[in-house]
Structure formats: structure tokens, C-alpha cells
Amino acid sequence: MNPKRILGLDLGPNSIGWATILETDNSKTIESAGSRIIPMDAAKLGDFEKGNPQSQTHERTTFRGTRRLRERHLLRRERMLKVLHFLKWLPEHFEQGIDFSNNGAKFLQDKEPKIAWQPTADGRYEFFFKEAFREMLADFARMQPALVEEGKKIPYDWTLYFLRKKALTEKIRLTELAWLLLNFNQKRGYYELRGETEEKTDKLEEFYSLKVVKVEKSDEKSKGNPWYNIHLENGWIYRRQSAQPLDWEGKVRDFIVTTDLNPDGTPKLDKEGNVKRSFRAPNEDDWNLKKKKTENEISISGKAVGEYIYDTLLQNPKQKINGSLVSTIERKFYKEELRRILETQSRFHSQLNDSFIYKECLKLLYPSNEAFRKNISGKNLIYLFIDNILFYQRPLKSKKSLIANCEFESYSFVKDGKTQTVPIKCIAKSNPLYQEFRLWQFLSNLRILQRTKEVDGKLSVDVDVTGEFLPDNNAWANLFDILNDRKEIDQKTLLTAVGINKKKQAEYRWNYVEDKKYPCNETRHLLLSRWNKAGLDKAMLTPKLTMELWHILYSVEAKDESKKALSTFAHKNGLPKNEFVEAFLSTAAFKKDYGAYSRKAIKRLLPLLRRGKYWSAENIDAATKTRIENIIDGVADDSINERTREKLTAFSDITQFQGLPVWLASYVAFNRHSESDQQTKWNSPDDIDTFLRNFRQHSLRNPIVEQVVTETLRTVRDIWRKYGQIDEIHIEMGRDMKQTAEERKRRSAIIQKNENTNMRIKMLLSEFFNKGNDVENVRPMSPIQQDKLRIYEEGVLNSVDGIQDNIEAILKKFNESDPKKQPTKAEIRTYRQWLEQNYVSPYTGQPIPLSKLFSSEYQIEHIIPRSLYFDDSFSNKIICESAVNGRKSSMLAYNFIKECGGEVIQLSNGKSVRILKVEEYEQLVKRVFASNRKKQQNLLATDIPDDFSQRQLTDTRYISRFLLALLSNIVREKDEKGQYESTSTSKNVIPCNGSITDCLKKDWGVGDVWNRIIAPRFERLNSIYGDKQFGDTVTVDGKQFFRTQIPLELQRSVNKKRIDHRHHAMDAIVIACTSRQMVNYLNNSNAHDQDKRIDLRNAVCDKIKIDANSNHYLVKKPWPTFTEDMAYTLSQMLVSIKQNLRIVNRCSNRYQRYENGKKVTVRQTKGEMLAIRKPLHKDSVFGQVNLRSVKTVSLNVALENPSRIVDKQLKTLVRQLAAQQMSVKQIADYVKKQTDFDVKKVDVYIFSNETNTPLVAIRKPVDTSLTQEKILKSVTDTGIQKILLRHLEANDNKPEFAFSPEGVEEMNKNIVQLNNGRFHQPIYKVRIYEPKGLKFNIGTTGTKATKFVEAAKGTNLFFAVYLDSDGKRNYASVPLNIVVERLKQGMSPVPETNENGDRLLFHLSPNDFVYVPTEEELESGRVNMPIDNSRIYKMVSTTKSECHFIPYFIASPIVQTKELGSNNKSERSWDNIMIKSVCIPITIDRLGQLSIASTLIR
Secondary structure, three states: HHHHEEEEEEEEEEEEEEEEEEOOOOOOEOOOEEEOOOOOHHOOOOOOOOOOOOHHHHHHHHHHHHHHHHHHHHHHHHHHHHHHHHHHHOOHHHOOOOEOHHHHOOOOOOOOOOOOOOOOOOOOEEEEHHHHHHHHHHHHHOOOOHHHHHHOOHHHHHHHHHHHHHHOOOOOOOHHHHHHHHHHHHOEEOOOOOOOOOOOOOOEEEEEEEEEEEEEEEEEHHHEEEEEEEEEOOOEEEEEEEOOOOOOOOOOOOOEEEEEOOOOEEEEEEEOOOOEEEOOOOOOOOOOHHHHHHHHHHHHHHOOHHHHHHHHHOOOOOOOOEEOEOOOOOOHHHHHHHHHHHHHHOOOOOHHHHHHHHHHHHHOOOOHHHHHHOOOOOOOOOOOHHHHOOOOOOOOOOOOHHHHHHEEEEEEEEOEEEEEEEEEEEOOOOOHHHHHHHOOOOOEEEOEEEEEEEOOOOEEEEOOOOOHOOOOOOHHHHHHHHHHOOOOOOOHHHHHHHOOOOHHHHHEEOOOOOOOEEEEOOOHHHHHHHHOOOOOOOHHOOHHHHHHHHHHHHOOEEHHHHHHHHHHHHHHOOOOHHHHHHHHHHOOOOOOOOOOOOHHHHHHHHHHHHHHOOHHHHOOHHHHHHHHHHHOOOOOOOOHHHHHHHHHHOOOOOOOOOOHHHHHHHHHHHHOOOOOOOOOOOHHHHHHHHHHOOOOOOOOOOHHHHHHHHHHHHHHHHHHHHHHHOOEEEEEEEOOOOOOOHHHHHHHHHHHHHHHHHHHHHHHHHHHHOOOOOOOOOOOOHHHHHHHHHHHHHHOOOOOOOOOHHHHHHHHHHHOHHOOOOOOOEEHHHHHHHHHHHOEEOOOOOOOOOOOOOOOOOOEEEEEOOOOOOOOOOEEEEEEEEEHHHHOOOOOOOHHHHHOOOOOOOOOOOOEOOOOOHHHHHHHHHHHHOOEEEEHHHHHHHOOOOOOOHHHHHHHHHHHHHHHHHHHHOOOOOOOOEEOOOOOOOEEEEEEEEHHHHHHHHHHOOOHHHHHHHHHHHHHHHHHHHHOOEEEEEOOOEEEEEEEEHHHOOOOOOOOOHEEEOOOHHHHHHHOOOHHHHHHHHHHHHOOOOEEEEEEEHHHHHEEEEOOEEEEEEEEEOOOOOOHHHHHHHOOOOEEEOOOOOEEEEOOOOEEEEEEEEEEEEEEEEEOOOOEOOOOOOOOOHHHHHHOEEEEEOOHHHHOOOHEEEOOHHHHHHHHHHOOOOHHHHHHHHHHHHHHOOOOOOEEOOOOOHOOOOOOEEEEEEOOOOHHHHHHHEEEOOHHHOOOOOOOHOOOOOHHHOOHHHHHEEEEEEOHHHHOOOOOOOOOEEEEEEHHHOOOOOOOOOOHEEEOOOOOOOOOOOEEEOHHHHHHHHEEEEHHHHHHHHOOOOOOOOOOOOOOOOOOEEEOOOOOEEEOOOHHHHOOOOOOOOOOOEEEEEEEEEEEEEEEEEEEOOOOOOOOOOOOOOOOOOOOOOOOOEEEHHEEEEEEEOOOEEEOOOOOOO
């Protein structure tokens, strides 16, 4: 009989531990084991960060989106240029820089033609539209004579706005019109979707710019800060609290004014009869303020955008345009302006109305799409420019592939003679059909419970009394009527609805979370509210109209398109158009959430869920009705399995098939519920290959999960191929063991507490949003702000020694569902003041005012950065100053304090804070977070915590459960009928969890095995430190071994298990040896059911007698020599690491086109598309600068270029002597003998581009880092240098004052005086220069040749080892940009020879392995096989000629910067050999099998 092979898998988000056990009737043995590591991205290797690195997906997507925006801009420009070229509207100089061949219109290489600037013969440029410029000058001469007097000029660019205004009423030239059209392509406004700015039906928000008449300081104070009454020019009074005196009097301020409205739209009045309104004075950089302000001013002026800008410049020429005068505004403003311009110009230029020219343009743009040309042939050039080129908005691409497939329904079709079956996608949650389905599902699970009731003479708890209040189907239907019009339902409302009066409601509850609201029919509620707003009768909203209206609102999001669709709907159904469109146009877009079933499946299930008047046998589909009849009559039917008949034995009439729960309705309609409808059996490893080939990338929508799933399958495939058929698979799952009733109760209480907290946070935010609160930027429904306030509140509640009675009472009131019992506004204010008095920033100890909590001054900060540790739970979050968060960057909190403690940080509000020193910080953390142990641990952690983060646990469970179904295909068995198991998980796949394996490892003595494996590292540390703090040799039971120990100061940051990659294999061995009996026993033991399973305990446990009265039970070892066998296996195994060296991918683009009237998808064949998978450089781009400096040289050298001489007298003399035809030698002799000039020391000007250290510069904000020395040595502009230095001197040479935000503002106020009375633009950024160094060009064409960037960190992915003719090794790191260029050309990533002609011996990349020969092997010149595993090293990083390594098995250092080297890596082996000089590359495959290309040492 063949032995049974059991595979154990220990799965983590970035690792796979595996082991195979051979089992016979009499024995078990470890056949093999391994650890497969899936490392973080190669760019981030070397820091030994545990957990998952932060995914690059979001960042890559953002960059990709930016690139696509640019590509679409260029495509619009190309299409516009083609048309303008055809119309002959482009200036000749502009056309000369464009390639119009092959039906294109691209700028020529190395050319960037400007339509407004034409080149001159001397290589300079002159403004092309001079006539229009002169017309504009005449305008300014009338309006601003001082601006143009004495030959002064105004910017040429303003001519554009002059032409935009002129074109609205007068004729302009066609070349000028072409300039305007190209400009509209660059700036075309913000495209607003319907409902993006959601309408508040009870509030009216308006923008006002009002002058402050008077500022009165009142006697009222709050927290020591006075209230001010600010009188505005229109009579309104704005009340504001401020710690600083308000100097607003006489100034114009911007306000967002919110007016409370009654249901009929009229303003609400307070008790004194005044309109209830609140004010908000937002910051100048508030995007919404700028948008509202600009749109409001343009709307009031009645002008087009260009006209508005030009007229404003006429009045105030110093006004900044971009960012101040016009920010991003809605596209409709630009679109309307261009339409007016083109309609005006069509009166002067007949081409705009010529249908023949229009059709020729269509042929130019759509040469192959005759159908589309025909469709729009009746329009004109105005349409083409506006709607087809400049403002065309393509429909969003379908995301249908991301929607889950329905588990019940699919459809089949015949293609190429083959029948193909495709699953149907799940329904949108907002679909009215789904909304009804969800509501009936809610009702089918609803139960009314009486908290205490006497039953059969015994007092019982939570007695189900649903039947008393809902006795029949009609009662359920009536309840459905009540809920169907509601958005949500809570317990109190439902109890009222079923007839329980308010006085008795305390005696009852429902079976859902008591303080939570549950959704009803949200879609119908929303549509009804808008329907009523339009003044329409509710009865008119039939199910048919509901579905049609929902479809419009769901499918059409663009505001203009929605308006058209709603108008058509209103006209079609005889509804008042204006009122209807106005009511529905502001409806927010429905969320793109999806249910678990398809529309088709729900239509089959829904008739079985309905009750009473809503149920009808006629609505049940024919197939389901036939199944019901066969079930009732007991007719044999192969489509009805035994399980379905078992569930429905009590049903004898079709009328009983109503009000069914979803699971039972699924058995009726589909013959199954959670069981798989298709059973697959993989018969060979090739079947896994087939699955992987067909596996769609991104189908799991989680890159971490997807990577582990595919790598696990590949690992299992290789195991199957190498070792043979697998009979059983054990997988470790997440920690979700069965819990006792008490534990479940405790967990339920925690859930309810969280629900109550969430509700309290929302209530507080809503109150802060109301009038009279000075909390800035409040958005009550913002998840980020909810989190922020929750962290703030949690910090206070956990820090105080005892909560005051009045605060405790207020907290209890927040949990009340009755609004009358909830806290009053005064109590909320009291609670707020109490919170503010108790929250401090953990890193500075400074209080954080709640009024500033939601401003940019404070941020949510991850104690352990997410880039190192995926923990987004509240235990890993605090709130601190934004500037402090920026300074902390990616450091752990405790490490930040140790490095920066005592440092003073400048805040954005001009204040400064000091970072706490270590002792102060420890005291604060221990005091404030005493009752939050997890957060306290994180704040005091010096290394990444070893325990799984919440994200890791979630991922692990997801991976395991997904793979349970897949791996079942390997071990699935047939039943007695010859059919494969119907369940998705085979009985031969046994899921385990961490608690079980932890228990078994303890019982089996696996800890001692691990101690032996890692002992050499601790012994080595003892030798490094010269003591025994890391362990000592001990004797136990006559056996001598080294007992490891971690010093006390390191115990918080080091876990012995996680320092070595081999622990994954160790866990997998334990998992493989875990039998189903052990799992059942330990689960039941954990659930306190041990007495009921004595037989199971006796089968799996050994009894250990502790004393005369008690025994202890240990799970038996799998076999007697288990620990010895495990130790040997782990010591001999090699860790495998997945390589990640994808640098350049060759992409294959596919597009759709019509062939023979059919739409087909074809592959693009023209051109080559390459995707670079690594960051080539950092984001910062430097520009080349050529700066002048002074150098002292001899006169002879200076005479080589006399124009560079600094001394004007000497320069003049030299020129005069040269004019007399004197030679250089004669001039030198003359100056030496006839003058007093020192001919050995002559100052000359030199330029940086002529030196060996060329310079580059980048714009940086003016901040406190600008010291006097830095200004002199780094700022490029000498004029700006002088202004900065004068301002710095005026502030006692203290940059922390001079260049704080307030200091910069003060400098710009006085900039004319600082510039010796000359006008200068405000200075916010300066150009800082530095040596070019290793920065490289972005490209070689156009301006890219003068733009430089730095290589991104960790992008040296290749270390080349060359061998010269004498047999000596030479080394070089190959920069990524060089690698990319070589790969693009089809060459190997590393040059075959270096610049000296030395040939390439080999090259290494991060995660490659090398073997370091012994001295004997070096002498013999040959490696002895088998090699010593302890001499295998993993390459970590490279820079220049250095290459750094660590031993292959190490996961993290025990002592940072000590055990492995100064940067946790080293060039030398542990026996002090320079690794790169002798190493031999080796290969370790996925299963840890070693191979070596050659045993010769060169």
C-alpha cells in the first residue's frame, strides 16, 4: 500500500511555509519542507521591515491618471491642429514646427512651436499678434496711462484675454481665432457630475464678499477666549471666537453663509424673528471657496470668463491671474464663452457655416468611420470644435469585469461552433428590485423578543413573541408597506410599527443590534422625496416608472446629459418638465455597490420571499413552479437532490412557499444554497498550469491576496511534480476558533459599544456643524473626520483616571435612542470643553483645541507607519501636529522621540513646539495610555510588532479560505454514486488556525527545536559584545545546550520566532501533522466542552500527572523522534525567495474596430509599447543653470578671454592695447611694467557649465531652513538674494522668525522697500541650486535634455562582476536608467564588457544567492559538494562598487546595526571574507533545491 502524503501549508500575506508528511499504518516521517518568501518590492529591500509594504497600486494609478490626462490633452490638440491646418488658419511659422504627414499633427522632434511667438533671423523670438497687442495697449492707455507711459510694456500674454473679449462682439482674424481655440484646449474647466455638490434641502449655502464695518469685543468668553461681534456692511452680524484680536475693521472678507430653510424653502426664523443663518470665513486656499467665489463673481458680472479676466486686469493690472483671479471653475462657463465667440465669428467668417468644409473635416478626423460621419453630418464646425474636439467627454469605461459573478445564474451562447457559458454579473444595490429583495430578506430574519417572560412556569430570557404581533402573512405585508417608503429603520420605530406602545417598548427588543439603524428601501425613499418636491402624487410613481427613473439616475452622471434625459422622461410621462428636472437634477449619484446575486436570480427568488398581498403563485417562474409541484407530490426529479427534499418535507401546498428565508428559497429555486454547482478535479500538475494560464490578473482586486494565491498554487504544483500525488492538505487559517457563549456575549457587547461610539461621533460632528460652533471645516459625514474625532475622544477617555459623574451621565445619554433623552446642546458643549481640557499631542505634550481639530494644522498619524506595518486600526492612530507628523516621516514613534527629542518644530500657524525628550515621552505615554495597552505598546515599540496586524490577519483568512476551494480540486474524492463531493471544500482539506498550532507547538516541544536552530546567532552576538547577555550553555536532564535569551531592553522589539525565515517551514510541519481529531479536540477544549469529549481526549492526548489530585493532558507527539526529525529538516533546508526583477514589460494593446459590419477586438501591431515597472527617478525635477562666479587667475590666463575680467579699468586697458594690434605677450608685459595691477592675481568671471561641477536648480518654498549662508550659497537669483538677506537682517538674522508663514507674509508686504523702492512680485518660492552630481537627464529631446532627476532609492538592481586579463575581479553597479535603455533595445540588462574591456563574469540582483568558499576551497580552486549551507548569503543592495549581503535565512536582525552591520547588511561574511571578491552565484528554486552553474572558483 502506498503511503499517504499530507501537505501542510502555512500561509501569510508575504510567505508560504510548506511541508509534506508520509504516513503509513505504522509510521510517519517528514518527507520535505520549505519556506517560500514573497518579498517586498526590490526598491524597498534591505530594511528588514516585517509585514506587508504599502502597495504601490494607488500611487501608480495616480501617476497613470496624470499621464492619461496629458495624453488626452495632446490627442485633442492633434485633432484640433489637423482641422486648423486643413482650414489654413495656422500661422506659417507655427505650421513649420508640426508634422502633418500620415494624417497626423505632431510637433517635430526637438521642436516646441508657439503660435504666439515666431522666430527671427537672429535666433530670437518676437510676438506674432502685434496688431491685437497694440489695440490692447490703446485700451490700457485710456484706463491705466501710468502703466504704459515712457515706453513701459504690459505682458504680451494678456493679448489672449483681450482677443477673447473682442471676439464676443467684433471680428478677429482667423489666426487669432486659432490661438483662442488652442488656448481653450489647455484650460477648459472642471467637469462637474450630477449631484457632486449635493444639495441640502434644509440649508442654503451662498458666497458673499462683504466689508467689515465694525468689530466689537463682547464680555462673553469660552475657555478664556472672548467672542467678537463683527458688523458687516449689509447689516448682518457675524459672531466669532478668537484668541487673537481681530483687525478686520474696514477690510473686505469672504464668507460662506448658510441659511436654515423651512420645508417650503422659506428661511427659518429664531425666537427674536431673525433669519437663522451661520457664517464661515474659510481660508484663502479653500478650493470650494475659490470655486464659489469665482463662479459667483462671473455670474454677477454677466461676462464671459475671458472678458471678466480682461476687465479685471484693466482695473487692477497687478492682479495675479492663475490661482487668484480664476481658479478651477465649472466647464460650462468656458463652453458657453466659446460658443458665443464662434457664433459671433460665424457672422464674419463663412467657413464656420460651410457644410462642405464641415464634411471634409469629418473625413479628415474619421476616415474609416462612415457611420459616425453620417450620424453627425447635419451639424457644423461650431459643433465640431466645441462638442466633438475641445469639450468631448468620453463615456467612462465599463468596470463590469470587477463586479462579482452570480453564483446561481449564467447564460450560454454558441461561438465558432462551440457552446460557451458565461456567469451573469451581480445586481446593483440601488436597483429597486434589489432594494425590495433586501427588505423582504430583512423581514424574514426579523424576530420580536420579549426580554423576560414566564414560559411553562419558568422565567425565560429573550422569548420569541413575533407571532403575537405579526400573526399572519397580511400583517407582514402591512409591515412591509410601512418600511418600503422609509430610508432606514431603528428598533424603536419598528416596535411602534408592530403595535407595541411606547410605555411597553422597554420590555421588548428585536434580534438585531439595538442601537443600529438598518436600511429599508433607500432608493424608493430618495425617489419619493424628489417626487414630492416636484409636487407630484405618490400614487403616480409606479414600479415601472420607478425602474425607468432609477436607470436614468444610475446610468447618467454628467450634469448636462442628466438634464436632457430627465427632460425626455418628464415629456414622455406627461410630468411638469421644469419642476421635475429641478427636483431630480441635484440628486447625488448612486454608489457603485453590488449585491450577491444577479437580477435574474433575484427575480426567481423574490416571489418566494414576498408575503400576503404581495405574493402570487403566478409570479413564480415556470421552472421553479414545476420543482415546487414535484416536491409537494413527491415526483421523482433528478434536478431535486435529497438535501432539498429534506428541507421541504413539511410543505404540502404551494401557498406555503411565501415568506421563505433566502437560504430556503435558494434550495427551492436552484437546488442549493452555499454548495458549489460545479465540482472540479485536477488530475495532474498540468491542470494547475492550465488554471494559472486562464487566471485573470486583478480578478481578486487585492494584489497581496492575488500574489499569494498564484504563488501557493505554483508551489503546490512543483511539490506534486517532485514528490507525487497529494492525498490530504492542511491549511492554517485565521484565528477564528469556536467561542463559548460568554465569549460571544462579550464580543457582542464590544460590537455594540463600537456602534454606540460611531453614533456619538456623528452626533457630535453634526452639532459642531451647526451655528454657534467655532469648529473649522466640519463635514459631519466625512469618514476621515469621524475617525479623527473618534481618536481624539478615545485618547481622552483612556487617559483620565476617572470620568466625572456629569460627563458619565452625558455619555450614557448619547446611547439613548429616544431623542428626548439624548444630550442637550448645553450638555454637548460641556462634553466638548471636557474633551479639550484632556487631549494632548503625544509627541509634544501640547493640548489640541477641538476648534482646530479638522484644520490642516493637525493630522491623523500612524504610530507605526503604514509603509512598514499594515495596521489601520485605532490602536495604531493618534492625532498630532501636521508639521510634527511630517518630521516623523516613516519612523516608529519611539525611534522618532529618541532621534528628535528636544527638537523645536515650526508650525504652520507661526507657533513652535518642542518634541518631548525620551523620559518625558515615556512618562506621558504610561500616564495617558495606561488603559489602552495596545496603543501604549505601539508608542513604545522600537521595532515593528511581531504580532499580525489587522490587515495581515484579514488577508491571511481570505487567502486560506479562497485556497480551500482551489486546493480541494487536488484531493477531491468521489462518493458512492461516483460523483465528486458537492461541497466547495473537500473533506481531505483540513483548515487549522494559529491558536491550534500554537498549542501543539507548546505540547510537542517545538520551542526547543527552534532554540537550537537560532542559537548560533545568539552565540555570535555574545562574542561580539564579549559577554553572555544573549544566552548561555545550560544542562537540563543531562543534556547540554545553549539557551538563548533576549536582553530586557530588546524584548519589546524582538521576537525569536520571526527573526528567521525557516519558521514558516516549522509551522507547516506542525500543520501537516495536525489531524482532524486534534482540531476537533482543541476546538472543543477551547469551547469548554472537554467533559463531553473524553473519548477524543484519550485518543489524542497523553496524561501527565501533576500531583495526587490533578492531571495535565498534552497532545501526543506525531511520532517519538518528531522533534529530532524536525530539527534536522530545518537545519538542512534552504529558504526560497521569489525574485522580483520585472523592469520592462512589452505590452500588447488591443482595440475595437468594425470588420464586415461586426465589432471585433484586434491587437495593435504598429509601434512598440513598453511599460517600465520600477520608478526610474524621484519626483523632483531639476533645471540646468549656468551661474557666474569669480575666480582668481594669472594675467596670462585672463587674457585668453578679456571680456571675463572683473576689474573694469583693467578690462578697458586690455581692450585699448588689443586695439593697437598688440599681442597677448606684449599686453602682459605692458601691464606688468607700466601699471600697478597684480599680474599674478586677476579676478575673472567663470560659468558653472564650464567647470567640472555643473549646477542644477529646483524651486523650493521659502521656509525657516533659509539661513544667511544658505541664501548666499544656494539661491540663484542675486536680486532675490538681496531681498531675503535684508528681510533676514531686519529679523535679527533669525530665519525661524523671518521665514515663518507670518514672516513671509510680512516680507511680501514690505517687498518694495526691501527692493530699494522698485516693484517686485511676492516671493513664496526661490530657486535653490546644487551640484548636478549623479543626476541624469529625463530625456534627450526638447527641454528634457536640460531637466535632471535623481535615481529613486533602491533602484540599483544589478551588480556586475567583471574579470580582467590578469584574473582580477572589478565591480560596478548598473543604474536603472541604463538597464532600461538596454532592455528597450533587446540587450541583456548588464553590459558584457566594462569601459576597460573586462569581460562579465556574472551579475547579481537583490535576493540572489551566493556561496562563499572556504579557505581550502579557495586554495584548490574548486567547490566541494555538497556545500555548507551556513556559507550561503543573500544579496541585499548595491551602490557604486559596493555589494551588501546577509545570511540567506535571516528575516530580521536581533540587534539593529550591530548583528549584521552598520546598515543591517555587510560586504563581508561572518568569518570576515570580502564576499564579492570570492563568491560564486547559486540558484535556489521554489522548493529550496540548490543548483550551481560551475564548481570552479574564478
